[in-house]
Amino acid sequence: MKTVFFKSTLFYYDGPQVIEAEDAIGGHYIGVLVETEDGSDRFLIAGVSTKRLRRFKVGSLDLRSLFLYLDEPSWFLGDVLPGGRIELEEQTVKLTETEFLPGDGFFLHATPSESEIALREARLRRNLCFEVSIEPHEAHQEHKVRSKTLVGLLGHWQAFMKHAYEKAYSLSGRKNKPEPEQYAFDVVVPAAPGSFRIVMEASLVPDFFATGNLFQAFELIDRLFDNVDDSEKTAATVREFKGHLAGSYLRLLRFLSKHDTGLKYSWALPEFQAPVSRAIGRNEASPILRLLEKSRSLVVEETELVGTLKLGSDDGKTWRLIGDDQKEYRGTVKKGGPPLDARLGQRYVFKVREEIESTDMEGEETIKRFLLSYRPA
């Protein structure tokens, strides 16, 4: 009698319903609960290839198909015994002639990562760490992710992180913009074994202030992933946030949709007992996008820039401001907006409307700014 070993519960309802197991040489098995009798469970269990198991786990292959088209024709019944051992009883009848096959349409939800890497790295580095992973289309066939896809993920995620941090910063009552180093992250584990996972550490040497804002930024991010299986609820949260954070979230979802992938992330501070994890499945981004795609006003943000006017135009329609943060800001006067008769070299507070026009493959943003009003600083 063959023996395999319980590895994880893939789906739970009143106990494990779908499980993963391994044999002594690392072969993969999938099991689904078919009946409970006399206090014992009976699982339908079959060997599966790494590729097909991964496709099932990311939600692109349903459970019935997984069992209908087995790589090996053998199938078994067995129960998980104390210690995780499963003694497999090989069955001789055809699986299709039994009532054990699942019905159509059972796909796994995107489940948050069970990985503890973020917490382990946070404790090791005494810093906030997070991990993010995807399973794009190219990974469905082979164990690979194109570098372009990874670069895109990092770029979109960094933009998303930036706007979440700026939102958290402004919610704490601060008017000026935070320094970029405060929300920057460094890649510390470029390709964790077993999945396409990137682990990052906050760039800044942690102090109470910076860590507090990062914590709040992640809490805002978590809220956008809390209810991704309910597109109406998620859309309501996006509308509540609006502005650049909403826009960068939608761009991230478009990226995921374009690459036919879900996303999982976890983050932790060293003092956490467990990482905070969230996930969005490959089928969950599109319904949210459909609800929000046409709301142009959703992604517009009004903000104030303080700086010295360097250049206007003769027609009073374009301007260039050197901010107190030494950055250059360019923009135009919105049609119907105030005439720009400010004096060059003087300091002003410019109230502007920012629209992020587009992002390139790497998540870099092109911002259009429109002057709404201004006053001397």
Add this chain to the structure above:
Amino acid sequence: MQFRDELPASCPPDTSREIGDEIVAYRLLKGNAPTDDDFLSQRKLQPKKSWPNITECEARGLSIYLAISDAKKNLALPKFRKGTVCRVRLSKGFGHIEKTFGGSHHTWWPFAECDILEACTVEAP
């Protein structure tokens, strides 16, 4: 208030919440109509069984969903192929719940006094 199952220490966890305002939840029934058996915890059904990585607290709770789509999906599983979905109106006095596992899955620890069958309405297929 007492719970239906005898619960271990620190169960339900502090992170759970006592049900106050009405919540609509969904539970799977093995047949076409609700019976008491549909609302027995795993521990009640299998007193001696142990499950890897499942706590005693979870084993003494009931699985429910807050999204009907999640519940209906389970009808494809072999154990529920002949079953139906029941809409359960949870209100004050119905116990504690906490979001667990994936999707809209929650674990529900009902109080002993709540009339579960009265609160359950079978959903059309």
